[in-house]
Amino acid sequence: ACPFETQRAAGLTGRVGAMGLKTGPNGDRWYVCMPLYHGTGGTTALVCMVTGITCCIGTKFSTSRFWTDVRDSNSTGIVYVGETARYLINTPLSALDRKHKVRFMFGNGLRPDVWHRFVDRFGIEIVGEFFNSTEGVMALFNGSRGPFTATSVGHQGAIERWRTRNTYVPVECDMVTGELVRDPKTGFCRRKSYEEGSEILVAMPHESAFVGYWNNPEATEKRFERNVFKKGDLWYHTGDMVR
Incomplete structure (x- = not known):
């Protein structure tokens, strides 16, 4: 477990604006049936509270009830976690598949083989796919x-890529052990290109930039990697390989 700072959810409000979501009584209505104690559902609820978007809370996720609840609540957006989208796309085709007001979906882990099928079948205009973890600093x-940016976890454009070029860095690692590969002479790691990809490390200005795991300093310390490219530098292990 780890503390989840509300400022992280507040930071997503700009992304919501970029998706063209409308706030207020006559604005968008966001259907959330994910647990509110989990990162995705909780973040969505907080974003709704901050922005004034209506949050339509479902009791639980159900493939048989999902679209009925969406229609009954007049929702214009839905929240997903990768596998829930797969469950929904594997239900029998129905004449009601597009009988709803949903134009956007927001979540994480949408598989490439599900992405296009889901959008085409249910008529979704916007997919807001994010990449993060509950404790993550990235x-x-x-x-x-549309198809140009489909199936990507972070297609943020050239400016944002340039801005974070020395913050989110792919570093060579052993594909079997997951350990970083260090030069036997210098002891430093080798940066890889974004096209090649590898585990992403995140530059940390200081240890307190990561809130850490609740009452577990040992687990918190394991997230740090030091002396990666030079003596004294500090990086955060994401444990995720991206290209």
């Missing part, structure tokens, strides 16, 4: 409106 976002 966040990527892709507000996809």
Whole structure:
């Protein structure tokens, strides 16, 4: 477990604006049936509270009830976690598949083989796919409106890529052990290109930039990697390989 700072959710409000979501009584209505104690559902609820978007809370996720609840609540947006989208796309085809007001979906872990099928079948205009973890210090976002940016976890454009070029860095690692590969002479790691990809490390100005795991300093310390490219530098292990 780890503390989740509300400022992280507040930081997503700009992304919501980029997706063209409308706030207020006559604005968008966001259907959330994910647990509110989990990162995705909780973040969405907080974003709604901050922005004034209506949050339509479902009791639980159900493939048989999902679209009925969406229609009954007049929702214009839905929240997903990768596998829930797969469950929904594997239900029998129905004449009601597009009988709803949903134009956007927001979540993470949408598999490439599900992405296009889901959008085409249910008529979704915007997919807001983000890449993060509950304790993570790294966040990527892709507000996809078509095939050019589809199936990507962080298609944020050239400016944002340039801005974070020395913050989110792929570093060579052993594909079997997951350990970083260090030069036997210098002891430093080798940076890889974004096209090659590898585990992403995140530059940390100081240890307190990561809130850490609740009452677990040992687990918190394991997230740090030191002396990666030079003596005294500090990086955060994401444990995720991206290219």
